[in-house]
Amino acid sequence: MPEEDLVELKFRLYDGTDIGPIRYSSTSTVAMVKERIISEWPKDKKIMPKVINDLKLISAGKILDDSKTVAQCKPSFSEVSGVITIHVVVQPSSAKAKSEKKIDDTSKKTVCSSCSIL
Numbered sequence: 001m002p003e004e005d006l007v008e009l010k011f012r013l014y015d016g017t018d019i020g021p022i023r024y025s026s027t028s029t030v031a032m033v034k035e036r037i038i039s040e041w042p043k044d045k046k047i048m049p050k051v052i053n054d055l056k057l058i059s060a061g062k063i064l065d066d067s068k069t070v071a072q073c074k075p076s077f078s079e080v081s082g083v084i085t086i087h088v089v090v091q092p093s094s095a096k097a098k099s100e101k102k103i104d105d106t107s108k109k110t111v112c113s114s115c116s117i118l
Contacts, residue, residue: 007070008083011037011057014047014090021083026071030057030064037088049090056089 005027010020019040024033034052041048049055057064064073064086 009033009070010083010085011088012085013042013045013088015045017042018085019088024070026069028070029066030068030070030073031066033057033070034066047090047092049092054090054092056091058087058089059084 005025006023007026008021008023010018010022012018019037019042022036022040024036031052034055034057037055038049038052052066059073
């Protein structure tokens with residue numbers, strides 16, 4: 001594989017620690033990258049992703065789409081030479097369900113039934 005087809009990525013976790021740098025082919029999808037992150041995830045962390053949907057990868061302020069390749073995401077970090085740092089946000093499925101339930105509960109509580117117009 002030619003050297004220019006490889007992109008070196010490092011992943012910054014929520015606590016400031018890093019995974020990598022790891023070299024990826026420019027044809028690798030973001031979903032494939034997420035699978036590798038999960039397999040390399042430090043075992044001593046309290047928060048651990050179980051599936052790729054538990055992870056969000058952020059580069060240059062944009063969330064990377066699972067179906068896109070590294071080459072398609074490259075414009076967001078095209079001016080960078082060397083190792084590219086991507087931020088990793090973990091939100092396990094159970095936490096998503098709880099936060100969605102809270103949103104639903106708050107919308108029900110905001111109904112005002114005691115107002116009267118004089």
